[in-house]
Amino acid sequence: MxxxxxxxxxxxxxxxxxxxxxxxxxxxxxxxxxxxxxxxxxxxxxxxxxxxxxxxxxxxxxxxxxxxxxxxxxxxxxxRSEPFTEPIIPPDLLADSEAVDLSRVYLGETEHGTDWVAPLLGQHWLVGGASGSGKNSVTWMALRACAPLIRDGLVRLHVVNPKGTELNALQPVSHRYAETDGDIVEVIQGFWATMQDRKRTLAEQGRRTFVMSRETPLDVLVLDELGAVTGYGDRSLTKGAQAVLPLILSQARALGGTVVGALQEPTKDVIPQRDLFSLRVCLRATSAGHVDMVLGEDMRRRGALADEIPNVPESAGIGFVVKQRSRTPVRVRAAYCDDSDIAELVRVAGWPVSELAATGQR
Structure with a gap:
């Protein structure tokens, strides 16, 4: 051989x-x-x-x-064959914020049969994939982990939802929420202003590191379609976002700020700050070039064949991440959150919700 x-x-x-x-x-x-x-x-x-x-x-x-x-x-x-033949069921949502470990957020399973976990605190996440690939499965799993922390004021969500579809279920539990161009710029710039205030607060208190508390909560910026914000959206939107996003990505991690961004068409124009995302996930892609744009140079050659994942509903949530130490691609599958899982997230977060707004789209 x-x-x-x-x-x-x-x-x-x-x-x-x-x-x-x-x-x-x-x-x-x-x-x-x-x-x-x-x-x-x-x-x-x-x-x-x-x-x-x-x-x-x-x-x-x-x-x-x-x-x-x-x-x-x-x-x-x-x-030798597809390791993920059935959807992965999310674990029970924790009700006690003290039981939540944001250094090991459960996202799904790896091809080796182990739990796929990733740190959220002090990190930025980028999830790339074609339409219908299951990008928001990763986002929902992160937010389910945060549900009791949101309720207790330890985590605040800043949600940018230009598509105005699936993530509108988060509106009742968001600190800030935006769908229109003007509101989106305001939320992103407001997030950066929060980080600047946090920097001054830490300096005044003589603290060198961020500690999550009710006084200084973890602020999570959720960007449902990063391309619409940084690349192919309205000029007034992209200009306003591009003015502060590089600053957020380079400085917010140390200040208690985390970005979770989803992306459909990865290009240099859309993700110029790719390397500032510490966790990068590539789900089913439409082009071989998209794999390296998300995961990094030569990742496809080393086995991340995300462009060969079948375009069928049964493959939603399947993709690749890169091991931090060996820089080797690993096939993973994110757990699937249905409408009831999303409703539970909103309910446990402690906010009233009269009607589930999620559409069930992945």
Whole structure:
């Protein structure tokens, strides 16, 4: 197999073929396994990354990802079939704010059968994906974790909803909420003003780090369609947003500000500050180039084949994230929040709601 993929070396005098050695194989599920390989002298992980498609064919697999484990050792993540065949049910919503851990927010599952968790406090999230890919599943899971904190005044939502559809269910529990261009600019600029006030407060108190409290709550800016705000929206909207968004993304994390942005068409014009988002998720994409625009350079070559996820309802919420240490793509699926889950979020947040405004669109 490796010889057919040009991953062997031949001794120049004896003609002996040197073959990379398999160290161990770990099976995570019937659909996914990890093969640990010791590289030959002169080989690099990049050579294996470039041969990933050929390896997938040779192994009769749907996808092969390459992870750098340590010097001279790589791991091949072999996906033989779709690991996510059923929707993932969200866990019970916590009622006690003291039980919430914003350093480990549950979002769904990984292809290895483990929980997909991510920190929200002190982070910015970017979720990219085509229409119907399930982008707001990630947003809803983050907000469900925050529900008791919103009720207790420890978290405040600043919601920008230019589409005016699914996220309008958040209006009753939002500190600020906007759908129209003028209101959107006001909310984003107001969020930045809050961060500036927070900076002065921390300085006056002699505090170097943010601590979430009722006096200094975590402020979360939710941007349902980042492209409409920064790229292809009305000029007055994009100009007003672009004036402060780079400042928010570069400074708010240390001041108790978090941005959760969803994006449909990732381009350089739309996400010029991509690297300021600490968590980046790419769900089903319509172009191979969109994958690297969201996740980072060479992520598709290393196995994040988000553009090959089928465009069917059963694939909503499936995508890729990048491991922080190894910089390796991991296939994930976000839990699906239906109307009752969203209504529970609003109810637990402690605000009156007479009618669920969510449309159920993903």
């Amino acid at each position: 490796v010889e057919a993929c040009n991953l062997v070396t031949v001794h120049r005098t004896t003609g002996v073929i040197n073959v990379p050695r398999i160290i161990r194989i770990r099976s995570h599920s019937p659909s996914t396994e990890t093969v640990y390989v010791r590289l030959l002298l002169g080989q690099t992980p990049k050579m294996w990354e470039e041969a990933a498609d050929a390896l997938a064919v040779a192994l009769q697999a749907e996808r092969v990802g390459v992870e750098r484990v340590r010097p001279q050792v790589i791991a091949l993540v072999v996906q």
